[in-house]
Amino acid sequence: MLVKNARLRKQEGFWQIHIQNGMFQQIAPTVVCEDTDVLDVDGKLVLPPFVEPHIHLDCVYTAGEPRWNQSGTLFEGIALWEERKQQLTKEDVKSRAWKAIRTQITHGVQFIRSHVDVTDPSLTAMRAMLEVKEEVANLVDLQLVAFPQDGILSFPNGLSLLEEAVKMGADCVGGIPHYEFTRDYGVESLKKVFEIAQKYDKMIDVHCDEIDDGQSRFLEVLAAEAYRLGMGARTTASHAVAMHSYNNAYAHKLFRLLRLSKINIVSCPTENTHLQGRFDTFPKRRGITRVKDLMNNGVNVCIAQDSIMDPWYPIGTGNPMREIEMCIHMCHLMGYEEMLQSLDLVTENGAKALNLADRYGVEEGKPANFIVVDADNAYELIRDMAPVLYSVRQGKMLMKRPHAEPELFL
Known part of the structure; x- marks a missing residue:
């Protein structure tokens, strides 16, 4: 395949991309080859695929079952899931997960990390998701987290x-x-988590301090243990919303430990804006972790969807651009350069958290996984929430969307 007239992020001009045997063979302003499979993207922006670093595919599309979360709290969501969990079958989990993955693919996602509830004596959801992982291997990279919800x-x-x-x-x-x-x-x-991870050579991803309690400080325990064991790059703290409530003196002390540990942080902007602050009157906290401060202190941060229509979050589309839009508003990331940098939160930073860096990116010698968005540059993509036009996986078309320009009658 030859991709013609592409724009690349942080690069000037137009680029030609030659793909051979599923790999990026050559990326240059001018490429000479005889490939007859040509994709002319007409100056549109080419990016590495979006990364979804935190979702619960075993729970998707269960909102309202057995009833709706009326309080909007995390705790009612957990109680509702406890009831719904009793009805799980392998077929139920697989069909809903497949539906979500198909939707994510249409939004340019090719790398997914899903948490799977394992506080179930039969481990039904994990058995189902391991089958899904094998079935989707040619479509997306799917990592599974053994998540002890209770x-x-x-x-x-x-x-x-x-x-x-x-x-x-x-x-x-x-x-x-x-x-x-x-x-x-x-x-x-947390000590048990590290023991198991070391015993079986696994990565770590902990739901950490997802509570509006400024005294909930397990993040320091997680980071300190990761630092002690040299496992920070393979360790992720998801949510970390209590940091929203930490006093500044403690938070800035914590940033040093996080930086030294090389731990990764995943924030879930839409979900935690919805769930947090439910016990407040006014002023009402919104609970997103300190994304901007973390970035400025050299900590790897990425953002995630978390849920699609489940007991914790009643809507959701699987589109990472929605998370960027929420994040840049709620975290004061609307300086021009900050907005451009926010794309890292759903691409490179997520890939780093998932330990994908050696095979992720639009670079010669790496697998030819990429998306083409309906925008000429990063600012236009973020401003318009532009759709993904093409998603290519190892040099083969995975998804394409026709240009959908509105027809006006003026």
């Missing part, structure tokens, strides 16, 4: 279920220390 030490046999899910084939070990019964349980649960 706790590791606070749920009967939680620790053994977590380890069993990892042995079955989960890519990451998860945790939820702020939801354990006590702080001591929370700290001990």
Whole structure:
């Protein structure tokens, strides 16, 4: 395949991209080749695929089952999921996950990390998602997190279920220390996470401090242990919304530890704006972690959808551009250069968190995975929330969308 007249982010002019055997062979202003499979993108922006670093594919499309979350709280969402979880079958989980993945593909996503609830004695969702992972391998990279929704030490046999899910084939070990019964349980649960990850050579992705409690400080425990063991690059803290409520003196002390540890942070802007601050009157906290401060302090941050129509978040489309739009508004990232940099939050930064850097990016010698958006530059893409026109996977067309220009009758 020869991709003609492409614009590349942070590069001037037009570029030609030659793909051979599913790899980027040559990227240059002028390319001479005899390839008859030509895609002329007419000056549109070519990007590496979007990365979805945090979603719950076992829960998608269950909003309203068995009833709607009326309070909008995280805790009611967990209670509702506990009821819905009793009805899970392998077919149920797989059909909903497949529906979400198809939708994500239309939005240019090719790399996904999904948390899967393993506080279920039968591990139904994990068994289903391991099959889905194999089935979608030619379409997307799917990483699975063994996620103990109801706790590791606070749920009967939680620790053994977590380890069993990892042995079955989960890519990451998860945790939820702020939801354990006590702080001591929370700290001990994180130690167990690291023990299992080291034992089976797995990555770590912990739901960490997803609560409006300024005294919930498990992030420092996670980062300190990652630093001690040299596992920071393979460790992710998801949500970290309590940081929204930390006093500045403590937060800036924490930034140093996070930077030294090389830990990754995932923020979920739409979900946590919806869930957090539910117990406040006014002023009402919105709960997104300190994305801008983290970026300015050299911490790898990415953003994620988290949910698509489940007990925690009743809407959602799987489009990473919605997360950028929410993030740049809520986190004061609307300086011109900040807006351009925000694209990193759904591309390169997410790839780094998923440990994909050696095979991610529009670069010669890497797999030919890329998207073409209906915009000439990053600013236009963000301003217009421009759609993805083409998604190419290892040099083969995965999705294409015709130009949809409105017809005006004036």
